[in-house]
Amino acid sequence: MEIHCPSCKKVNVDAAACTRCGCELQALQAIAQAAMCNIALGKNTLLAGNFQDALEHAGRSWHLKHSPEAAKLAFLANVCAMNYHEALLWYSRAIKD
Numbered sequence: 001m002e003i004h005c006p007s008c009k010k011v012n013v014d015a016a017a018c019t020r021c022g023c024e025l026q027a028l029q030a031i032a033q034a035a036m037c038n039i040a041l042g043k044n045t046l047l048a049g050n051f052q053d054a055l056e057h058a059g060r061s062w063h064l065k066h067s068p069e070a071a072k073l074a075f076l077a078n079v080c081a082m083n084y085h086e087a088l089l090w091y092s093r094a095i096k097d
Helices: 024-045 051-064 068-080 084-096
Strands: 001-004 011-014
Touching: 001 024, 024 051, 024 068, 051 068, 068 084
Parallel strands: none
Antiparallel strands: 001 011
16 A cells, blocks of 8 residues: 655555655554545445445544545435535545545
8 A cells, every 4th residue: 555654755555664764654554544444344334225334434534534535435425315415515525636
């Protein structure tokens, strides 16, 4: 998984430490992994018709990492739950990135 070093901004792939400056990246990798797991869980719950749980997983992912995938999942969950005002807010977040 790609991680941008918070110190020197170098893109690192599957490295425990930045290959340029040596900054530790394990915590950032764990956060990114947790965000991706929440998106996967959210997609599964959305497909199962549990829109509220899908929205909760999307929100958890968003709080860990502001990704377009998390915003899109929250948008879809809100549309399915007919929460159109909230869906518009998530839509605007999804198209920013």
